[in-house]
Amino acid sequence: MSTAAITPEVIEQHQLTPGEYQKIVDILGREPSYTELGIFSVMWSEHCSYKSSRLHLKKLPTRGKLVVQGPGENAGIIDIGGGYVIAFKIESHNHPSFIEPFQGAATGVGGILRDIFTMGARPIAVLDSLRFGRLDSRENGARNRRIVSGVVSGIAHYGNCFGVPTVGGETIFEPCYDGNPLVNVFALGICKKEDVFYAKAAGVGNPVIYVGARTGRDGIHGASMASAEFTEESKQKRPNVQVGDPFMEKLLLEACIEAMKTGAIVGIQDMGAAGLTCSTCEMGSRGEVGIEIELDRVPQRETGMTPYEIMLSESQERMLLVADKGREEEVFRVFRKWGLEAVEIGIVTNDGKLRVRQHGKIVAEIPNRELADEAPLYDRPHTSPPEVHAAPQFPQISVQDALPKLLAAPDICSKRWIWEQYDYQVRTNTLAGPERADAAILRIKETGSSVAMALDGNGRYCYLSPRDGAKLAVAECCRNLSVVGAQPVAATNCLNFGNPERPEIMAQLVEAIEGISEACTFFNTPITGGNVSLYNETLGEGIYPTPVLGIVGLMKTEAPVTMPFKNAGRSVVLLGGIGNCGEGRFGCTQFAKEIAHSLWGLPPELDMEHEKRLQAAIREIIAEGLAESAHDLSDGGLAVTLAECSFGQAGIGAQVDLDSDLRPEILCFHEGPSRVLLSTQNPKRVDEIAARHGIPAPVIGITIEKGIEIRQRSNTLGAWDIAALKKIFDNSLEQQLSTEVTHV
Amino acid sequence: MKFGVIVFPGSNCDHDAFYAVTSNLGQQAEFVWHDSPSLGNLDAVILPGGFSYGDYLRCGAIAKFSPVMQAVKRFAADGGLVLGICNGFQILVESGLLPGALVRNGNLKFVCREIGLRVETTNSPFTGALQRGQVLHVPIAHGEGCYVADERTLDELEREDRVAFRYVDNPNGSLRDIAGVLNRERNVLGLMPHPERASDPLMGSAEGLGVFQSMLQAAAAVTR
Numbered sequence: 027m028s029t030a031a032i033t034p035e036v037i038e039q040h041q042l043t044p045g046e047y048q049k050i051v052d053i054l055g056r057e058p059s060y061t062e063l064g065i066f067s068v069m070w071s072e073h074c075s076y077k078s079s080r081l082h083l084k085k086l087p088t089r090g091k092l093v094v095q096g097p098g099e100n101a102g103i104i105d106i107g108g109g110y111v112i113a114f115k116i117e118s119h120n121h122p123s124f125i126e127p128f129q130g131a132a133t134g135v136g137g138i139l140r141d142i143f144t145m146g147a148r149p150i151a152v153l154d155s156l157r158f159g160r161l162d163s164r165e166n167g168a169r170n171r172r173i174v175s176g177v178v179s180g181i182a183h184y185g186n187c188f189g190v191p192t193v194g195g196e197t198i199f200e201p202c203y204d205g206n207p208l209v210n211v212f213a214l215g216i217c218k219k220e221d222v223f224y225a226k227a228a229g230v231g232n233p234v235i236y237v238g239a240r241t242g243r244d245g246i247h248g249a250s251m252a253s254a255e256f257t258e259e260s261k262q263k264r265p266n267v268q269v270g271d272p273f274m275e276k277l278l279l280e281a282c283i284e285a286m287k288t289g290a291i292v293g294i295q296d297m298g299a300a301g302l303t304c305s306t307c308e309m310g311s312r313g314e315v316g317i318e319i320e321l322d323r324v325p326q327r328e329t330g331m332t333p334y335e336i337m338l339s340e341s342q343e344r345m346l347l348v349a350d351k352g353r354e355e356e357v358f359r360v361f362r363k364w365g366l367e368a369v370e371i372g373i374v375t376n377d378g379k380l381r382v383r384q385h386g387k388i389v390a391e392i393p394n395r396e397l398a399d400e401a402p403l404y405d406r407p408h409t410s411p412p413e414v415h416a417a418p419q420f421p422q423i424s425v426q427d428a429l430p431k432l433l434a435a436p437d438i439c440s441k442r443w444i445w446e447q448y449d450y451q452v453r454t455n456t457l458a459g460p461e462r463a464d465a466a467i468l469r470i471k472e473t474g475s476s477v478a479m480a481l482d483g484n485g486r487y488c489y490l491s492p493r494d495g496a497k498l499a500v501a502e503c504c505r506n507l508s509v510v511g512a513q514p515v516a517a518t519n520c521l522n523f524g525n526p527e528r529p530e531i532m533a534q535l536v537e538a539i540e541g542i543s544e545a546c547t548f549f550n551t552p553i554t555g556g557n558v559s560l561y562n563e564t565l566g567e568g569i570y571p572t573p574v575l576g577i578v579g580l581m582k583t584e585a586p587v588t589m590p591f592k593n594a595g596r597s598v599v600l601l602g603g604i605g606n607c608g609e610g611r612f613g614c615t616q617f618a619k620e621i622a623h624s625l626w627g628l629p630p631e632l633d634m635e636h637e638k639r640l641q642a643a644i645r646e647i648i649a650e651g652l653a654e655s656a657h658d659l660s661d662g663g664l665a666v667t668l669a670e671c672s673f674g675q676a677g678i679g680a681q682v683d684l685d686s687d688l689r690p691e692i693l694c695f696h697e698g699p700s701r702v703l704l705s706t707q708n709p710k711r712v713d714e715i716a717a718r719h720g721i722p723a724p725v726i727g728i729t730i731e732k733g734i735e736i737r738q739r740s741n742t743l744g745a746w747d748i749a750a751l752k753k754i755f756d757n758s759l760e761q762q763l764s765t766e767v768t769h770v
Numbered sequence: 771m772k773f774g775v776i777v778f779p780g781s782n783c784d785h786d787a788f789y790a791v792t793s794n795l796g797q798q799a800e801f802v803w804h805d806s807p808s809l810g811n812l813d814a815v816i817l818p819g820g821f822s823y824g825d826y827l828r829c830g831a832i833a834k835f836s837p838v839m840q841a842v843k844r845f846a847a848d849g850g851l852v853l854g855i856c857n858g859f860q861i862l863v864e865s866g867l868l869p870g871a872l873v874r875n876g877n878l879k880f881v882c883r884e885i886g887l888r889v890e891t892t893n894s895p896f897t898g899a900l901q902r903g904q905v906l907h908v909p910i911a912h913g914e915g916c917y918v919a920d921e922r923t924l925d926e927l928e929r930e931d932r933v934a935f936r937y938v939d940n941p942n943g944s945l946r947d948i949a950g951v952l953n954r955e956r957n958v959l960g961l962m963p964h965p966e967r968a969s970d971p972l973m974g975s976a977e978g979l980g981v982f983q984s985m986l987q988a989a990a991a992v993t994r
Contacts, residue, residue, distance in 0.1 A: 187824065
């Protein structure tokens, strides 16, 4: 394999264009060897080089006074005060999770965890944003159900064993994810400010040390696989999916953190996508030095591996580090203690080249900087996003009948079946885990403060308008944090899109990035890193444009304000008011999706100025301890939010009367942003605070011992028994997952 | 009082147990690495939760061969207090310090949730400060927590008042709803639920702290 001649077919198989190949020849001043071609092909893949998105990613705001490290490292870092920083990032593992759901998702978790502890930070939280095809699909339901259980058990397997709590996230079902599920994993870690490590090689003559698992033939070309559309042949790529060992990763975490404390480590990077290739050339490029390695010294678990295979392997749980010359033994001692292999495989040189030898002979010699940072950059043509022309539809259904249907909808119903399989408490920091509050909250024992996290994205909104949908995602994410009393401070994003070589898809990407940029600038949440996943298409069908935002907020440590009503007789306040929504802004809602089975118009209208004032108001209300419960309005609108607030252990419901001209289904189910439902003993004080921020805070009703009732100007639109609704909400997902295919 | 928290490769609730007995209970603690041949001067030992040695082969099956387990056995034989939580319970069972076995949950899935844990006896150094019949709200987080033993062993456990805790609503298929058992000498307790995760009101429940308070009370009685 390693000696194969380089023909145009071979170049094409490596997903390099003739132009890109010519650039390689220019850089090297000669034809590449087969190994070198492989190295270039992975480093210049879309996945590693961001060649289609880089130009536009520059538009994102990346600076802020808390930002210690922005994009370009393994994770972003922000200062949380008290001498501590947090490192966090979101990453996708979409393609592998379709081909092999369990291992694909498991190694997705493993990869992002390594990105965090490579920076010297101990991971303390994981959240996932998952998107699957419909479970009730006649054609693909059985496969989709298998993917869901595989992905969930893969995440559980890895996170639980590693010992990081999985504390929140989102799960969405749409036909467009049928052949292309999205598995986006967010992780966050903590360390002392002075203990941050960077993935930079330095010090000519310093040893380059390989630690962790042995290198096998798994995952070869994983990065390139993630950079192509799916076809029928993709199923044959199963061997390209890596296999994870969370126990090994746990040992690697403890050993790396202990080794970092010796002071003998200069720089460190994990071997993720593109494995040994990426870690060597990126560390060399960042440090403006060369790196020379001898492949015979690389621990291998298979015999007869070629240089091509060793350099491109994506075997998991491996790290590369550069140590101070003369202090290697201090590093080796720590890894021995943890029973891990640590081997000196090369040295740092002064010639800026990645030089790879096998049996002493040079098998690849490439300038680091050109390889790592001068990948082709494309300004791909972009026209305008595809337009949606469906007409509004309003089926005959009462609010009374619509609410239970929506509570059973897969996007809305409880995801308990999923999150109970995750250990969301290990490390005893979880103040608010899954479905407790609008954001996940973790206390930081070291500083006495807390951090809140939320993930949000909405493919339906973004499909109708990528720019507005992206802004709405940023706004909702920040709102979720504000509702628990946290100040949003920094963001990470995962951009899941189709094939960027199609101008209308490229337009979706460009518009979404610009939308994120505008909103993140406005809400003062700089993007500190993230991930772009393109070519999310199967058999020519693209997914909805799906940017997912992960935003973190800071708050003081105290018992969190959670969703459910706690006591009867409290005022129910709809902070932000009922809002307005024309028919054209109703087509993206869960009502339109689950009841009208349609999608039309534009996403809800967002006034960012108003949204910012609402968020300031709710934070102040929470800080004064005025809210007994709080929950923002999102999927399913007011009626669904009321029901969710009634599903607490106390069984307290509410009776509300809405003063509005809107038609009942729009009134109850529209998804206009900038609204929060809260219960309080002191509506007067709430109103004072809201008024100061220019936000309406109408009291719409009162919490009651039993049941939920919604009226519109004294006319009852619906009245429900809480236990009956809760049963539907709690059991729906499990029922859908256990349904055997009975369609013929 | 001084606790020792054993750390096996793959333990991941070690810091939680340490935090519970130091910050929440206000006592001293130290970590003991799995290859330590002896325990030093400790009043009690905690085998924490996690996935010792990756839980490959069988949960706890490899940990029982750790050098430290010989020391733990000697410590237990001398009457020292040994508490095994979750994976720690699995290790105690594999090591023969407690009877029975822990197999996969009835529904074959990992489960993390708060459960009701009923105190079945106060006649032990781990439950002395609690009330019989009292229900503690503590979390479980395990994939292999279904307690099984033959009928004779189960009868014997009940006859000798060695079932320390039962589930109010059995989450994993454990026989006779058993959540925690004592050894014959009553100085070794294994349980699947995590009292260390319910030792701080901020975590939603501090009802698990009673287990550690009982140990403290028992240790104080011995010193007196």
